[in-house]
Amino acid sequence: MTVTPTVYDVAERSGVSIATVSRVYRTPDSVRASTRERVLAAARELGYVPSGNARGLASRSTGVLGLCFPDYADPAADTDDDDAAMLYSDQIIRGMERAARRHGYALLIAASLQGGPESLVAKVAGRVDGFAVLARTVPTEELEVISRRRPVVMLAGPREGTDSLDHLDHIEVANEDGQRELTRHLLADHGIRRPAYIGMIEESPDVEARFRGFLDACRDAGVEVAGEPAVRVGMMTQAEGARAAALLCERPGERPDAFVFANDQMAVGALRELERRGLRVPEDAVVTGFDGIPLSRLVRPALTTVRQPMVRMGEEATDLLVQRLSGRYTGAPVSRMLPVSVVRRASCGCAEGRTQS
């Protein structure tokens, strides 16, 4: 590991110019076969690995796409039980990686931390040709700056009204419809009267949309909503879900007969908290989530939820980015909406069919 060999070393050793060495890698056909062999042999002997940095600098493109996602990792989750840890973001990663590879791109991923000049986000942004942002992971201001320079697609709904991020492409799911349908089911089929909604309403357009769907269904059915009407939480983790459930149970007045959560992780946390309190689900209160993460099927009772096509979201995001990068599409911001499906399981009172894979 003395010093890393460069084009110069390879060029010297094979008796050609560095331009030719470069061509051997970039456009092999433009070099005579015999020369090419000589160069490749020298490269092999020297242990030459082209510097992606230098290449990117000179050619102004990296061949890498990025993905920033929130780290909702739950210390509460069994770390032994790996599959329980597979989250929403993992499936999007898979979708993006697949699609990126099809287009010849690699994928750079990083859960976002705080902002600041030296945040991971900034690092990612500077190393990719374009990238996707899951939910509102990245500070708006930072995103605004970055998106002026390279394509960014949000994996979230666009915010209502004036938003400095209007000009970005969005991939979203039918949050409102999904939550409305699920809520209707609770009200109509399970006789729910005092549902409570729990989520970070103001942080995310998606959660906001879900909440609208929820309220909609309640209004239609003439049902009163328990809570303020919605319970806010700090992060959408299991721990926060448990905390919210506890809060709602201890609040004076009648306990809600349904805990409608904005995501699965919180719902799972609530399931445990309610069990701890000796409350039976779904007999004493029903619980629902949103997302359809693997864990939702594994918990007892299995969680009724709204499934998002996560892998597909990743793929769509990639395709969009690639189109933008290729210059094939330079039109107005795209806002693509993907369908969701309500999954009825035991936690709302529906028996879980054995055959429903």
Added chain:
Amino acid sequence: MTVTPTVYDVAERSGVSIATVSRVYRTPDSVRASTRERVLAAARELGYVPSGNARGLASRSTGVLGLCFPDYADPAADTDDDDAAMLYSDQIIRGMERAARRHGYALLIAASLQGGPESLVAKVAGRVDGFAVLARTVPTEELEVISRRRPVVMLAGPREGTDSLDHLDHIEVANEDGQRELTRHLLADHGIRRPAYIGMIEESPDVEARFRGFLDACRDAGVEVAGEPAVRVGMMTQAEGARAAALLCERPGERPDAFVFANDQMAVGALRELERRGLRVPEDAVVTGFDGIPLSRLVRPALTTVRQPMVRMGEEATDLLVQRLSGRYTGAPVSRMLPVSVVRRASCGCAEGRTQS
């Protein structure tokens, strides 16, 4: 999106030199506060995003770790059912990303394709400070060249005997022990007499080790092995697993009473093939896998398997890389072995406890 602003633009606009601009990002404390503000303001106005490439070139390090993994994606798997698609590699990705982030690194991932001067692997290798390779994904020769220049850790067992990759660090799991224990269970507790083993024996030291464990247990119990003794497959996918099962069923002579697969995916494929043939599992034949992917628990009958600590493997790999990179550790190649655990479920004849999460 006219032209991307650079340090020069920011410098000019804020009336400083490019050196100062650079310092604002690299070592903020070495710049007077007022100057820093001025520079940051200019950067914001211009939409300046530091070029990771230029930075990497100049500083000879990228702050990125890489991971190459095989794409065992199964077209056979329900693509609708996202969680079924979560594989071994996804969990390792999660583990690595977490650990990498803790150390301030981002993660670049790419499923490996064919080799060649312009393979994705080469691209990844040129863009990272160090990387991990899952199983024998990358051609040995290529890996040999690359590993001369930067740290590489294999997520697989070292090959027996002479291996040009001896000098690499390895993270492996107790393949042999795990498979031996599982096989013993089959022989001792379920009275298996003619087990067959299916896997890509020669491709992977891990599968080889598993096979040894299998043979070991058989020998100890004085049991004859069905097959040649092992069935080879092309790739370890569901499709190949189904094919292998079909083959073993149609082969002249007695049908095996146990199909011991080298991974879960093949086992799942076999489960479906056997069902198609009207054979009951575990009554007519038992089936086992290896890995403990989420899907293994979801199929019916649930799959008896050997669980690997996948997230942890990713973490260990990252830690090792970081140590090597920091120069803290420059010693002999490490070969770390992680424990596995046998998971008994319905496919071997063990009833699946409801409470077993």
Added chain:
DNA sequence: ACCTAGAGTGAATGCGCTTTCATTCACGCT
């Protein structure tokens, strides 16, 4: 008033590659 240390800053160089642009070479023509 003079000197020194240290903080803050600028000029200049190079990181390893891609990419024109120019040059050479070997042919097949007229």
Added chain:
DNA sequence: AGCGTGAATGAAAGCGCATTCACTCTAGGT
């Protein structure tokens, strides 16, 4: 013999940043 042509190659100019070294200013000490 002279010339045009296309293929193969080389020379040289950056790409955008980090970093070294030298330099300018304070502020403190004598």
